[in-house]
Amino acid sequence: MRYRTPKITSVIEWGTLLLSTCLVCFFLLVVLWEIISKGASKLSWEFVFTVPTDGMTKGGIFTPVVGTVLLTMITALFSIPFGVSCAIYLNEYAENNWLTRTIRASIRNLSGVPSIIYGLFGLALFVQALQFGTSLMAAGLTLGLLSLPYIITTTEEALVRIPNSMREAALAVGATKFETIKDVVVPSAMPGILTGVVLTLSRAAGETAPILFTGAAFYINRSTGYLNDEFMALPYHLYMLSTQHQSIEEVRPIAYGTALVLVIVVFLMNLTAFYFRYKYRKNEN
Structure with a gap:
């Protein structure tokens, strides 16, 4: 036994x-x-490229699609440079002392903060204090703040995996520390960085609570692209069709079609992350 x-x-x-x-x-x-x-x-090119009409009981989801794409672009432009730069500083330049450990712990704690808290913070900071109003810019910056902790954490984890021997080899042949980071460390960590960035953006694209207070509109029957305008987004559009519309049964097929499009968008973004990871690993080999 x-x-x-x-x-x-x-x-x-x-x-x-x-x-x-x-x-x-x-x-x-x-x-x-x-x-x-x-x-x-409901899934068709006409459904995707037609604006909603008649109080969202007819037409398609072109306005929410455009709003989601623009929102994700603003989120990426704000969060990626700051997040990656912060991770590089913490891992490559900052000393391992109580202050650095406190900053890391704070960043990880921010990853667990409910998204609706970010929405309230974005309302107070971007909408009211900075007077952006309820707009695409305010919502994008709010999602950028939500994405920062995830990007910093995943980027730093990717940098930690790079062996110190690679840094020492570059320094031994006369490269400066900045050149070592730029030409050796970051390119080697790029698969992990890109994977974390794309997965974070796909998560941000499906968030509803942060944009609820900062700029998402119930119904816009035209395509909008101005940063100071309210906008429609797929997750908020789906929420409204499923719970708040006066004719829920009538718009239920549109709600399921919207959900399917959102799932496809998130799936494609995740597939992009896996593709970049595979491509960089293949180039390394």
């Missing part, structure tokens, strides 16, 4: 992991089937 105990334990552990994986995949497939089966009938 002494010799069988480790084998039985291994089988139990393996079975538990397999069962957990199967349960997660099962519920994921149920959700996807629900969305695809009820939203596929």
Whole structure:
């Protein structure tokens, strides 16, 4: 019996992991089937490229699509440079003292703050204090703040994985510290950095609470692209169709079609992250 105990334990552990994986995949497939089966009938080029009309009971989702794309672009322009630069400083320049450890702990704690808190903070800072008003710019900057902790954390983790021997080799041949970081460290960590950035942006593109207070509009029957205008976004549009519309049953097919489009957008962004990771790893080999 002494010799069988480790084998039985291994089988139990393996079975538990397999069962957990199967349960997660099962519920994921149920959700996807629900969305695809009820939203596929609405999915078409006309649905994607037509603005909503008649109080969102007819037409398509072109306005929310444009708003989501512009919102994600503003989020990326604000969060990526600051997030990556902060991670490089913390990992490559900052000393390992109590202040640096406090900053790291604060950044990780900010990752766990509910998104609606960021929405209230964006309302107070960008909408009211800086007087941007409820606008695309205010919402994009709010999502940028939400994305910063994730980008900083994933970027720093990617930099930590780079062996110190590569830094020492570059310094030994006469490169400065900045040149070592720019030409050796960052390119080697780029797969992890890009993966973290794209996954973070895909998460931000599906957020509803932060844009609820900062600029998302219930209904706009035209395409908008001005930074100081209110906008429509896919997650908020889906929320309104599913819970707040006066004719919920009438717009339910549009809601499922919107959900399917949002799932496809997030899936494509995640697929892009995996592609970049594969491409850079292949180039390294």
